[in-house]
Amino acid sequence: MCAKASDVTPVDISAEQNPLRPASERRLDRIAGPSSLVFFGVTGDLSRKKLLPAVYDLANRGLLSPSFGLVGFGRREWDDDAFRAFVRENAKAHARTGWNEEVWRQLAKGIRFVSGAFDEDAAFDKLREVLDQLDAEQGTRGNHAFYLSIPPRSFASVTEQLRRSGLAASENGAWRRVIIEKPFGHDLESARALNDIIESRFPSDSIFRIDHYLGKETVQNLLALRFANTMFEPLWNANSVDHVQITMAEDIGVSGRAGYYDGVGAARDVIQNHLLQLLALTAMEEPLSFGAKDLRAEKEKVLAAVSLGDDLSKTTARGQYGSGWQGGEYVRGFLEEDGMNPASTTETFAAIRLEINTRRWRGVPFYLRTGKRLGRRVTEIAITFKEAPLYLFAPSERASLGPNALVIRVQPDEGVTMRFGSKVPGAGMQVRDVTMDMGYGHAFTESSPEAYERLILDVLLGDPPLFPRHEEVELSWRILDPIEEYWAAAGAPETYKPGSWGPDSADELMRRDGRSWRRP
Known part of the structure; x- marks a missing residue:
C-alpha cells in the first residue's frame, strides 16, 4: 500500500547530509529541495543532448534532493522502464560528469513516463495521478516544475491542460513553476499574446523564460x-x-x-x-x-x-x-x-x-x-x-x-x-x-x-x-x-x-x- 504524502518523513537535505554530494562540493553550492521536473518534448534534440544530461549531472554533483522525480510526457507508447532506458542512454552519451551507477540508481527511482497528446484530457489526468504518486512514494511534496521544450504554438494547449487538471495552482505551501524556451513570440504583438496566455495560467513569479546564454x-x-x-x-x-x-x-x-x-x-x-x-x-x-x-x-x-x-x-x-x-x-x-x-x-x-x-x-x-x-x-x-x-x-x-x-x-x-x-x-x-x-x-x-x-x-x-x-x-x-x-x-x-x-x-x-x- 502506498504511503500518503503526509506520512512521508520530511528529508532535511543539508550540504553535509546529502549522500550523493561529493565532499569537495559541500560548501558553496545550493541544493534543490524535494521536487519533480516534468519535460514536455522530452524526445527532442534539446532534451536528449542538454536537458536530460544536465539533470544527471546535477544529481551526480549532489545538487538534487534524493526526493527528486523526473517525468517525461510524449506520444511514445513507453512504460516507465522504457523511458528510464532512454534517459540512461542519453545521459551516458552527453553528460559532462563521469558515470556513477549509484547516482543513477537513486535518480532512476523517481523516473516516470506519461503517454499522450498535448490536448488530451485523459493524459493530463494521468499526469496528475503520476505526480501525486511521486509525492507519496518519492516525497516530492507537491513541488513540480513543467519544462515546455515544445513549439510556442503548443504553449496555450499545454498550459491550459495544466490549469484544467489542477497542476498549475500552488497548494498547501507547495510550488508549481513553468519553464518556457525561446522564441518568446516572433514579434511584439505575438510576444504579448503569448505572455497573456502564460500569465493567465501561472503567476508571473512562477514563469521562467530560459535563455541558455545567461x-x-x-x-x-x-x-x-x-x-x-x-x-x-x-x-x-x-x-x-x-x-x-x-x-x-x-x-x-x-x-x-x-x-x-x-x-x-x-x-x-x-x-x-x-x-x-x-x-x-x-x-x-x-x-x-x-x-x-x-x-x-x-x-x-x-x-x-x-x-x-x-x-x-x-x-x-x-x-x-x-x-x-x-x-x-x-x-x-x-x-x-x-x-x-x-x-x-x-x-x-x-x-x-x-x-x-x-x-x-x-x-x-x-x-x-x-x-x-x-x-x-x-x-x-x-x-x-x-x-x-x-x-x-x-x-x-x-x-x-x-x-x-x-x-x-x-x-x-x-x-x-x-x-x-x-x-x-x-x-x-x-x-x-x-x-x-x-x-x-x-x-x-x-x-x-x-x-x-x-x-x-x-x-x-x-x-x-x-x-x-x-x-x-x-x-x-x-x-x-x-x-x-x-x-x-x-x-x-x-x-x-x-x-x-x-x-x-x-x-x-x-x-x-x-x-x-x-x-x-
Whole structure:
C-alpha cells in the first residue's frame, strides 16, 4: 500500500547530509529541495543532448534532493522502464560528469513516463495521478516544475491542460513553476499574446523564460569583471570606450532545421534574445544587488534607451550563405538545404548598429552580429577603447599598434583577453600590440557547469535572476520589429560565401563609421 504524502518523513537535505554530494562540493553550492521536473518534448534534440544530461549531472554533483522525480510526457507508447532506458542512454552519451551507477540508481527511482497528446484530457489526468504518486512514494511534496521544450504554438494547449487538471495552482505551501524556451513570440504583438496566455495560467513569479546564454559561466563572470574590480569600471563609459562589438558566429549551416529556421532568421533567433541580453549586461548600471528585481531593473533601463538611428539601410545588414567550399568541404547554400523554400528571403546573417541614449554611453555605437557558415564558431563581447594621444611616437614606431581592447570570450574558449601596446625589445622605441589572456580552463581547477545545469537548478530553487521577464522580452521586440519590417520590404538578402565573415554590406556598415569588424 502506498504511503500518503503526509506520512512521508520530511528529508532535511543539508550540504553535509546529502549522500550523493561529493565532499569537495559541500560548501558553496545550493541544493534543490524535494521536487519533480516534468519535460514536455522530452524526445527532442534539446532534451536528449542538454536537458536530460544536465539533470544527471546535477544529481551526480549532489545538487538534487534524493526526493527528486523526473517525468517525461510524449506520444511514445513507453512504460516507465522504457523511458528510464532512454534517459540512461542519453545521459551516458552527453553528460559532462563521469558515470556513477549509484547516482543513477537513486535518480532512476523517481523516473516516470506519461503517454499522450498535448490536448488530451485523459493524459493530463494521468499526469496528475503520476505526480501525486511521486509525492507519496518519492516525497516530492507537491513541488513540480513543467519544462515546455515544445513549439510556442503548443504553449496555450499545454498550459491550459495544466490549469484544467489542477497542476498549475500552488497548494498547501507547495510550488508549481513553468519553464518556457525561446522564441518568446516572433514579434511584439505575438510576444504579448503569448505572455497573456502564460500569465493567465501561472503567476508571473512562477514563469521562467530560459535563455541558455545567461547560464554560461563567462556571461555571469561579466558581472564579476565589472563590479568586483576597480580597474575596469572607471573606464566603462563613453569617456574611454570607442565602441563595442558583440558577436555570435557559427560555422555550421541550418541542415536539419530548415523547417524551423525559414521565416525566423538570424535576427529573431539570436539578436532578439541572446545578443540583446549580452548588450544589456554589458551596458547596465551597477545594480543594488544581484537579486532578480535589481538586475532586471537595470537591464530594462538599457533596453528602453536603445536607439536604432533614422536610416536602417545604413545601420543594418543581412545576408544568406551561398554554396561553396568551407574547411575543405563543398557545402550547399541556404536555399539548397533540404526542405527549404527556394524563394526564401530569410537571413542567415544579421548585423545591426545601436546606440544607448544614457549619460554613460551616449555616442558609443554597439555593433551586434550573428550568422551561420561564418569563419569559425565564436561568441564574444569586445570592448574597444579610444586611442591614446600618441604624439610621443613617430608613425613608423606605432605602425603595429591598434586600440586597446578587452574581449570577453563566451564560447568556445571561455575567458578574457586584454590587448594593449608594449615596447618591442631592442634599441629603438617600437610599440606593438600584445595580449594578456585568462582562460577558465587554466585559471581554475573546477570545471564549468553547463548552462542548463545552472538554469534548471535555479528553477528548482526558485531563484530567478538569470531569467528575463516579459518586460525585457517586449523591449527587445520593440528594438527588432522596425528592422524586420524594413527588411521585409527590402527584398532578398545579399549572398555571402561560406567560411567568410558575412556579406559586404556588413563591412560597409562599419566603414561608414571608420571602423572594421574584429576577426576573432
